[in-house]
Amino acid sequence: MKVLHTSDWHLGQQFYEHSRTQEHDAFLTWLCDTLTEQAIDVLVIAGDIYHTATPPASAEQQLYSFIKRAKESRPNLQVVIIAGNHDSANRIETAKPLLHAFDTHVVGRYNKHAPEEVVLSLKSEKGPLTVVAMPFLRAGDLMLDSQQPDAYQHGVNAAYLSSISHAVSIKQGPLLVMGHLHAKGGDISSDSERNITIGGFDSINASIFTEHADYVALGHLHKSQRVAKSEFIRYSGTPMPMSFSERHYQHQVLIAQFDSQTCTSVTSLLVPRYQDVCLLPEKGSATLDELCELINQLPSKLETPPQYVRLRLNATETDSQFRAKIDEALADKHVRFCGIERVHSNNDDGQQTRFDDLGSVEQLDPVQLLDLAFQQHMGNTERAPEAIKQCLAHVMTTLDEVEQS
Helix, strand or coil, X not given: CEEEEECCCCECCEECCEECHHHHHHHHHHHHHHHHHCCCCEEEEECCCXXXXXXXXXXXXXXXXXXXXXXXXXXXXXXXXXXXXXXXXXXXXXXHHHHHCCCEEEECCCCCCCHHHHEEEEEECCEEEEEEECCCCCHHHCCCCCCCCCHHHHXXXXXXXXXXXXXXXXXXXXXXXXXXXXXXXXXCCCCCCCCCCHHHCCCECHHHHXXXXXXXXXXXXXXXXXXXXEEEEEECCCCCCCCHHHCCCCCEEEEEEECCCCEEEEEEEECCCCCCEEEECCCXXXXXXXXXXXXXXCCECCCCCCEEEEEEEECCCCCCCHHHHHHHHHCCECEEEEEEEEEEEECCCEEEEEECCHHHHHHCCHHHHHHHHHHHHHCCCCCCCHHHHHHHHHHHHHHHHHHHC
């Protein structure tokens, strides 16, 4: 049996105000062809299908059209989708009756009173597969003891243990566990992932998946990676760059091969990049004249998809007409302009970036902002106390839950 593991599609995303509809269409077309070429039996999508809890109608149409095409090319394909922290649990759940007709199983929310509801028994041509389809867990989904230290982590542990215990009791074939979380030690993509790790939320240990899981398909982290050095606990990562920090990273999907009892191998397939991302200059910063020269080296308008370009201008540049000159240099270039970073240099810390366009605000880490605000208010270099970070984590989690309701 072959299972293809992917996650974090972020359908409907605007990348620095540019629509990514064509990129997502290209990926989904490639994925549909891959399902056939690789003779995939089960497709698992480990959360963050959409970029926001209220995606545009076009993003939902992309998902449903893809499932329809995939089933036409692979009639016996089974699909499992879980909600991520970007997704609306209710929106995901609403589509359940419709998608079930296409052998597509969706789980938007964990019911703490019925943990067995996230356990699926799939039948394929190659045999049975038991799946624990655990969506992103919000505090309201869990049994929490507010007096207990690390209450959230204990609640997550209990949810996984309860669901996996039920899965083991009815298990047929191998056991695949899905999740959308930040496992301890996972490597984040520095400026593209919504921070759900503050307040200790990143200390979910891989032991929660237990020794019963034959393969663990995770979502949330944007780089494909192993967890706890295990070949069979994996993040698939995103299928395309979500930030300029991922410009040299090769995005991929994973194929897990199973026999009748366990997972025997995991291989990666690189996803073709439809639109490239380019930072000018690649390192450091440049003067206005140097930037214009770098822009001149970019390709002129072609029929190939344009590349995303972001510029790094030295903060010492004093020409008040810098934006007009940059716009003039970009006029005949086949690019999607993604703003300018004004880079400051000092003797102590090397180069520091100040973001001059509002499109960068959502990329900033809330904890870093908290530390900066604390330092400015207190007039020192100390970081914000852990208690304040815990409060911020609680506020962000509560707002997230309200957004999903």
